[in-house]
Amino acid sequence: MLILNCPYCGVDAEETELAAGGEAHLKRFGPGSSDDEFHDYLFMRENPKGVHFERWRHSNGCGKWFHAARCTQTLEVFGTYSAQTTEPPKEIKDAITAKRPGWTWREYE
């Protein structure tokens, strides 16, 4: 069972209160982008065994979107953070480094 702390209402919400929103920190390529960029934006996703960043929504709760960093292999949660950011904050990256030295995910490490 996955339990994530919602950074907006402070509740430790278990999985059935939450809706998964897919990979975090996608950059949108829309009108004016190349076909390859648009293709990658639509279809190309990380599928790691280990550290992963995702979007979640506290749908049966305060209704807010937020971000979570967790391990897909162990379900260990490194932390959750605000939706109002385009990249993982330093304290989240530090928390992951403490548990998984040498981790990488997309361009982050």
Next chain:
Amino acid sequence: MSEPISALNHASYDGIAKVQECGLQGMITLRGDLSDKVLAKAVKDATGQKMPGQREAFVDGESGVCWMSPDELLVLVPYVEVEAKLAAMTNALSGTHALAVNVSDARAVFSISGSSAREVLGKLAPVELSSKAFQPGQIRRSRLAQVAGAFWMDDDQTLRVVCFRSAADYVFNLLKVAAQPGSEVGVY
């Protein structure tokens, strides 16, 4: 003008706790910047209550205010006063970036009372409801089996539950099953 009637018109059930549909309750959804003084005053004028902090609920009978999210409040007022209170609130908030809407007829309200009240709700929501974790003055939005619901405590043995009116029958049936005689679990 037809006479307004609540979803289940005061239906009740007696089991390990007493479950009752509370009847008509005035409710205003208020969205805006909760740190705004104009908004806080509008809430105070409507309910007599101060601005709630995160997951706080200040409710006294049919009046009160509940924290729903960082930019949303649930304002409770007596049903017959809701139009007047909403008009006053809308007036007070003109020029403020905020939105107030009467949602009274979109909701149903239940009370669960008795020494096993926590237990009845605890069977339906993935929420820690021990007296250590949940107390009068707090609100929790969650799910009741398969539908969304919010609840707070009027006192240590009374929970009040709000759900969508369209799910009122479903929620009442859930609560009845959870309150069946002999179904005490003894956790709380």
